Amino acid sequence: MIDLFEAPDFEVLFQPERMPLPAVGLLDAFPPETVKQALWWEAHILEVLHGIAPDAGPGAQPRPGYGPGSSVTSRQR
Template sequence: MMGRLARQGGLAVGERIRFDGQVRLVLAVTGRAVILSELTSEPRLVPPAALFADGDFEIVDISGRMPLPPLSLLETLPQPVLEKALWWEGHILEILHGQAPDAPQGAEVRPEYAPTRSLTARERAKAGW
Protein backbone atom coordinates (compact mmCIF):
# COMPACT_ATOMS: atom_id res chain seq x y z
CA MET A 1 0.00 0.00 0.00
CA MET A 2 1.42 3.35 -0.95
CA GLY A 3 -0.35 5.13 1.90
CA ARG A 4 1.94 3.48 4.42
CA LEU A 5 5.04 4.76 2.67
CA ALA A 6 4.15 8.45 2.50
CA ARG A 7 4.70 9.78 5.99
CA GLN A 8 5.49 13.33 6.90
CA GLY A 9 9.05 13.66 8.11
CA GLY A 10 10.25 10.31 6.72
CA LEU A 11 11.88 7.50 8.60
CA ALA A 12 13.75 8.48 11.76
CA VAL A 13 16.40 7.03 14.04
CA GLY A 14 14.88 5.19 16.98
CA GLU A 15 11.72 4.06 15.21
CA ARG A 16 10.82 0.39 15.07
CA ILE A 17 9.86 -1.02 11.69
CA ARG A 18 8.79 -4.35 10.28
CA PHE A 19 11.04 -5.47 7.42
CA ASP A 20 11.87 -8.85 5.98
CA GLY A 21 9.64 -10.59 8.51
CA GLN A 22 11.14 -9.05 11.66
CA VAL A 23 10.71 -5.95 13.78
CA ARG A 24 13.94 -3.96 13.71
CA LEU A 25 15.22 -0.71 15.16
CA VAL A 26 16.31 2.09 12.81
CA LEU A 27 19.88 2.92 13.85
CA ALA A 28 20.72 5.46 11.13
CA VAL A 29 19.19 6.97 7.98
CA THR A 30 21.14 8.37 5.04
CA GLY A 31 20.25 9.00 1.43
CA ARG A 32 21.87 5.73 0.42
CA ALA A 33 21.03 3.36 3.25
CA VAL A 34 18.91 2.71 6.29
CA ILE A 35 20.88 0.92 8.98
CA LEU A 36 18.76 -1.58 10.89
CA SER A 37 19.44 -3.58 14.02
CA GLU A 38 19.87 -7.32 13.69
CA LEU A 39 19.26 -9.70 16.57
CA THR A 40 22.02 -12.17 15.78
CA SER A 41 24.55 -10.28 13.67
CA GLU A 42 26.02 -6.92 12.75
CA PRO A 43 23.61 -4.08 11.82
CA ARG A 44 22.18 -4.37 8.32
CA LEU A 45 22.45 -1.68 5.63
CA VAL A 46 19.40 -1.57 3.37
CA PRO A 47 18.89 0.80 0.43
CA PRO A 48 15.75 2.89 1.06
CA ALA A 49 14.17 1.68 -2.20
CA ALA A 50 14.55 -1.97 -1.13
CA LEU A 51 13.18 -1.19 2.32
CA PHE A 52 10.07 0.61 1.05
CA ALA A 53 9.48 -1.97 -1.70
CA ASP A 54 9.39 -4.84 0.80
CA GLY A 55 5.78 -6.08 1.06
CA ASP A 56 6.27 -6.57 4.81
CA PHE A 57 7.49 -3.00 5.45
CA GLU A 58 5.59 -1.15 8.16
CA ILE A 59 6.44 1.50 10.72
CA VAL A 60 5.58 -0.19 14.00
CA ASP A 61 6.44 2.51 16.51
CA ILE A 62 6.72 6.23 15.94
CA SER A 63 8.01 7.35 19.27
CA GLY A 64 8.67 10.90 18.11
CA ARG A 65 11.28 11.97 20.58
CA MET A 66 13.39 9.26 22.10
CA PRO A 67 13.69 9.37 25.88
CA LEU A 68 17.10 10.11 27.29
CA PRO A 69 18.85 7.03 28.66
CA PRO A 70 19.26 6.65 32.41
CA LEU A 71 22.32 8.47 33.71
CA SER A 72 23.61 5.62 35.94
CA LEU A 73 27.27 5.38 34.87
CA LEU A 74 27.40 9.01 33.79
CA GLU A 75 26.59 10.01 37.35
CA THR A 76 29.95 8.60 38.46
CA LEU A 77 31.82 11.17 36.34
CA PRO A 78 33.14 14.40 37.82
CA GLN A 79 30.47 17.13 37.68
CA PRO A 80 32.14 19.24 34.93
CA VAL A 81 32.58 16.16 32.73
CA LEU A 82 28.96 15.09 33.30
CA GLU A 83 27.70 18.58 32.43
CA LYS A 84 29.73 18.62 29.21
CA ALA A 85 28.50 15.11 28.25
CA LEU A 86 24.88 16.16 28.79
CA TRP A 87 25.50 19.36 26.81
CA TRP A 88 26.81 17.30 23.87
CA GLU A 89 23.95 14.83 24.19
CA GLY A 90 21.40 17.64 23.89
CA HIS A 91 23.03 18.92 20.71
CA ILE A 92 23.25 15.45 19.18
CA LEU A 93 19.60 14.69 19.97
CA GLU A 94 18.59 18.02 18.43
CA ILE A 95 20.42 17.10 15.22
CA LEU A 96 18.83 13.64 15.14
CA HIS A 97 15.27 14.55 16.15
CA GLY A 98 14.88 18.24 15.33
CA GLN A 99 14.34 19.31 18.92
CA ALA A 100 16.44 19.60 22.02
CA PRO A 101 15.48 17.10 24.74
CA ASP A 102 14.24 19.91 26.97
CA ALA A 103 11.92 21.36 24.27
CA PRO A 104 8.30 21.65 25.42
CA GLN A 105 5.97 18.89 24.24
CA GLY A 106 4.43 19.87 20.91
CA ALA A 107 7.09 22.50 20.14
CA GLU A 108 7.80 23.17 16.46
CA VAL A 109 10.85 21.53 14.92
CA ARG A 110 13.42 24.15 13.99
CA PRO A 111 13.57 24.31 10.15
CA GLU A 112 17.34 23.81 10.04
CA TYR A 113 16.91 20.47 11.87
CA ALA A 114 13.78 19.25 10.07
CA PRO A 115 13.77 15.49 9.38
CA THR A 116 13.27 16.28 5.69
CA ARG A 117 16.84 17.67 5.60
CA SER A 118 19.79 15.31 5.32
CA LEU A 119 21.73 14.45 8.43
CA THR A 120 24.74 16.23 6.91
CA ALA A 121 22.69 19.41 6.42
CA ARG A 122 21.48 19.23 10.02
CA GLU A 123 25.04 18.71 11.28
CA ARG A 124 26.26 21.68 9.25
CA ALA A 125 23.44 23.83 10.60
CA LYS A 126 24.44 22.90 14.14
CA ALA A 127 28.10 23.68 13.38
CA GLY A 128 27.10 27.05 11.93
CA TRP A 129 28.37 26.36 8.38
Protein backbone atom coordinates in the same frame (compact mmCIF):
# COMPACT_ATOMS: atom_id res chain seq x y z
CA MET B 1 10.92 10.35 -0.10
CA ILE B 2 11.88 14.00 0.41
CA ASP B 3 8.58 14.94 -1.26
CA LEU B 4 6.76 13.39 1.67
CA PHE B 5 8.63 15.51 4.20
CA GLU B 6 8.16 18.69 2.17
CA ALA B 7 4.41 18.19 1.71
CA PRO B 8 2.43 21.02 3.37
CA ASP B 9 0.24 18.56 5.28
CA PHE B 10 3.14 16.48 6.62
CA GLU B 11 3.43 16.39 10.39
CA VAL B 12 5.33 14.38 12.94
CA LEU B 13 2.85 12.32 14.94
CA PHE B 14 5.16 11.44 17.78
CA GLN B 15 8.14 12.98 19.48
CA PRO B 16 11.21 10.84 20.02
CA GLU B 17 11.91 10.12 23.62
CA ARG B 18 15.16 11.09 25.21
CA MET B 19 17.62 8.26 25.05
CA PRO B 20 19.60 8.78 28.25
CA LEU B 21 23.25 8.41 28.98
CA PRO B 22 24.15 5.56 31.32
CA ALA B 23 22.54 5.56 34.74
CA VAL B 24 23.41 8.71 36.66
CA GLY B 25 25.22 6.60 39.26
CA LEU B 26 27.78 5.66 36.63
CA LEU B 27 28.38 9.33 35.91
CA ASP B 28 29.24 10.02 39.55
CA ALA B 29 32.79 8.88 38.84
CA PHE B 30 33.35 11.91 36.59
CA PRO B 31 33.88 15.55 37.55
CA PRO B 32 30.64 17.60 37.54
CA GLU B 33 31.82 19.78 34.65
CA THR B 34 32.48 16.68 32.54
CA VAL B 35 28.98 15.34 33.28
CA LYS B 36 27.46 18.73 32.41
CA GLN B 37 29.33 18.78 29.11
CA ALA B 38 28.32 15.17 28.32
CA LEU B 39 24.64 15.99 28.93
CA TRP B 40 24.93 19.06 26.67
CA TRP B 41 26.45 16.92 23.89
CA GLU B 42 23.76 14.28 24.38
CA ALA B 43 21.00 16.86 23.86
CA HIS B 44 22.77 18.36 20.86
CA ILE B 45 23.31 14.96 19.18
CA LEU B 46 19.69 13.94 19.77
CA GLU B 47 18.52 17.21 18.21
CA VAL B 48 20.70 16.56 15.17
CA LEU B 49 19.36 13.00 14.86
CA HIS B 50 15.67 13.73 15.48
CA GLY B 51 15.32 17.37 14.41
CA ILE B 52 14.01 18.62 17.75
CA ALA B 53 15.64 19.07 21.12
CA PRO B 54 14.86 16.28 23.62
CA ASP B 55 13.69 18.80 26.23
CA ALA B 56 11.28 20.54 23.83
CA GLY B 57 7.75 20.70 25.13
CA PRO B 58 4.71 19.22 23.39
CA GLY B 59 3.98 21.02 20.14
CA ALA B 60 7.42 22.67 20.03
CA GLN B 61 8.72 23.52 16.60
CA PRO B 62 12.24 22.66 15.41
CA ARG B 63 14.79 25.45 15.20
CA PRO B 64 15.43 26.86 11.70
CA GLY B 65 17.44 24.33 9.74
CA TYR B 66 16.27 21.39 11.84
CA GLY B 67 12.67 21.01 10.67
CA PRO B 68 10.94 18.99 7.97
CA GLY B 69 12.90 18.95 4.75
CA SER B 70 16.25 19.15 6.50
CA SER B 71 18.48 16.12 6.35
CA VAL B 72 20.58 14.71 9.15
CA THR B 73 23.61 15.65 7.06
CA SER B 74 22.53 19.29 6.88
CA ARG B 75 21.80 19.33 10.62
CA GLN B 76 25.25 17.89 11.31
CA ARG B 77 26.83 20.80 9.46
